Amino acid sequence: MTRTIPHFVGGSLLTPDAGRFSDVFDPSTGAVQARVPLASADDVRRVIDDAEAAQPAWAATNPQKRARVLLRFLDLVHRDMDSLARLLSSEHGKTFDDAKGDIQRGLEVIEFSAGAPHLLKGEFATGAGTGIDVYSMRQPLGVVAGITPFNFPAMIPLWKAGPALAAGNSFILKPSERDPSVPVRLAELFHEAGLPAGVFNVVHGDKEAVDTLLTDPRIQAVGFVGSTPIAEYIYSTAAAHGKRAQCFGGAKNHMVVMPDADLDQVADALIGAGYGSAGERCMAISVAVPVGEETADALAAKLAERVAELRVGPSLAEGVDYGPLVARSAVERVEGYIQQGVDEGATLLADGRGFTVPGHEAGFYLGPTLFDHVTTDMAIYREEVFGPVLVIARAADYEQALAMASDHEFGNGVSIFTRDGDAARDFTARVNVGMVGVNVPIPVPIAYFSFGGWKKSGFGDLNQHGTDAFRFYTKTKTVTSRWLSDTVREGASFVIPTMS
The missing domain is CATH 3.40.605.10 (Aldehyde Dehydrogenase; Chain A, domain 1)
Structure with missing residues (x-):
């Protein structure tokens, strides 16, 4: 039973x-x-x-x-x-x-x-x-x-x-x-x-x-x-x-990657933040925003290499990077977004659809998915996918990257990876998002600070x-408390009390 x-x-x-x-x-x-x-x-x-x-x-x-x-x-x-x-x-x-x-x-x-x-x-x-x-x-x-x-x-x-x-x-x-x-x-x-x-x-x-x-x-x-x-x-x-x-x-958390960032560090951070818990986190980084074509090409290559090495399997198995999604309906919903990304013209670098684990074929699995050349009008950029899907949305310069994160209807979390303190300081002051990380992939505040996003x-x-x-x-x-001596008699007052 x-x-x-x-x-x-x-x-x-x-x-x-x-x-x-x-x-x-x-x-x-x-x-x-x-x-x-x-x-x-x-x-x-x-x-x-x-x-x-x-x-x-x-x-x-x-x-x-x-x-x-x-x-x-x-x-x-x-x-x-x-x-x-x-x-x-x-x-x-x-x-x-x-x-x-x-x-x-x-x-x-x-x-x-x-x-x-x-x-x-x-x-x-x-x-x-x-x-x-x-x-x-x-x-x-x-x-x-x-x-x-x-x-x-x-x-x-x-x-x-x-x-x-x-x-x-x-x-x-x-x-x-x-x-x-x-x-x-x-x-x-x-x-x-x-x-x-x-x-x-x-x-x-x-x-x-x-x-x-x-x-x-x-x-x-x-x-x-x-x-x-x-x-x-x-x-x-x-x-x-x-x-x-x-x-x-919901959320659509961006990670802005400046040209001076350590791209190996960035790639490791994105893999963990984007695919951990099968992407079912409100603080997951789901959009990488490399600044400049050279940065974008190099980052895409490093991410594709790491995605191919991810280990997906039963949640309690040894050596698994992430497990299944929570429900069959979640898998179907995320696969629908992947198809939309393809239909809208994004470059699919890794396709997680149809992923199965031997011996667990009925499990709710989805392989890691990676898109490049994603634009801000695509559904996989605008909407929260909530699955193991990471997209690369390229920015020509710092101002465009800042605007992408600031203009999105969600304002939950955002990160910037850079070695430039001035750029980081400017970004934290100007970005229109509630929680910001500097060289931190998942900008969840510690318990004695507050947690909360902006906008939608x-x-x-x-x-x-x-x-x-x-x-x-x-x-x-x-x-407001007042203790008076029994000898004090002030009479009635018809004037609003003031500090004078």
Whole structure:
């Protein structure tokens, strides 16, 4: 009998025996390995009931004690790291080492969030007026929700949950139904670490569950990561229902390669950033922008050489550079983009279509694909492919390369490789993109800075992790306090108070 992946609600695993279900595949073999229940609107409302009931006591727990729960959680995840990584690999398809990196990047935000006692401190001003003090305090919102994607089933849930929990909120996670087991295990580990029942809940579902979270008045804030059309929908729907929303969408990350760059270093960086995790990363570099024909010709030759050496296979196999895509539909979608690139006139240097792994012919595999002479009007340049496809879009000079990255509708991440400090400094100041790398192929900020793209890549005023996360998950209350002697009698005043 097929295994059923449970919800985690009110501190317990909940496995329904009726209702709607979705299949969970092993991408390496193409076989169904489990099924996941899809919650109804009534199911979600019952989860919100539990979260709402648990939140006041958690909010009343002092921040230092909340932080200690996070620290115990860190120890438990490290204890179970290998089993969690294997579980993640088996449902997502990324390699074992990459799965461990997924978990570790999430833990770094938990580590940062353990600083909640400092991060939640308000401000205090004495003597703002005669006998008047003014101070502010940060208080939790209440019940908040995270809707997270398949491509980082540990990292992004932890990016959302860590600051939300540390700030005193209860949290409802709606993970991707494609790889839902690791989020459930994380919920169990939070509970084992001492998080009270109902403070962290995992509910599986599709649009019905999402819409319930977006419209229920008890949900105060929603965080989302996924495609741009869904990010726009969630942002606008949440805002229409009076909720805070922090939504991150698609990307088309460029790497500008200056003529003075070390092209061997560049080629290695592009291979890892473009094909790692089968290109299923919002921070993947999918467009190489070499400046000048000589640079472009040399880079294309080096990339073609390295692409031919990439090893693709089952996610848990030894020596594999990347594994399968998450679903058969993902393979078909990416193959459609490859055909569009050919039809639109790009030069196909490596074609990954029809790739199979002996013994795993039904797996969701796609070989590495490389295009050259891609122009800005082509679909493979304009749209997010989200697969192991790297394109070379040549620029005549630095200004054209800068404009290509700046003018694209996505503004998530960008990198420049150069030995010229002046060029790098100019680029970081002028490029119209939210996250920038200088000689860094994947410009993901560390946990105590914020993560977020611009333009069609991000919707909302505050970013993920860093201090922005604590601002997002708290509301500020400002108190003006005055203590007067019993002998002071000033009489009524009908004038607006001022600092004078």
